Amino acid sequence: MALRVERVAPNTWGVFDGWRLVSNKLSSRDLAERALERLTREQAGRLRPCLRCGVEIQSSHAGHRMCDGCRQWVASQDHRMVL
Numbered sequence: 568m569a570l571r572v573e574r575v576a577p578n579t580w581g582v583f584d585g586w587r588l589v590s591n592k593l594s595s596r597d598l599a600e601r602a603l604e605r606l607t608r609e610q611a612g613r614l615r616p617c618l619r620c621g622v623e624i625q626s627s628h629a630g631h632r633m634c635d636g637c638r639q640w641v642a643s644q645d646h647r648m649v650l
C-alpha cells in the first residue's frame with residue numbers, strides 16, 4: 568500500500584495510507600511530504616519480501632531476509648551439503 572499526501576483542510580495536510588491518516592495534521596504540504604518520506608522509510612524497514620518465496624516478513628535486522636519456513640529449508644539444505 569503506497570502512502571500519499573492529501574490536503575484535509577485549506578491549511579492542513581496529512582499522510583494517508585488508504586483512507587487512514589497515519590501522520591499528524593501538518594500545516595504545509597512541505598511538512599507532509601517530509602513526513603511521507605519518513606513513514607515510507609519506516610515501512611520499508613519493517614516489511615520485506617522473503618527472498619525465496621516473496622511472502623512479506625517483519626524484518627528485525629538487515630540480514631533477516633527470509634521467512635521462518637525458508638530459513639528452515641535453507642538450514643536443511645546446508646545440513647545435507649555438509650553430509
Ligand SMILES: [Zn+2]
Nearest residue numbers: 617620634637
Ligand atoms: Zn519464504
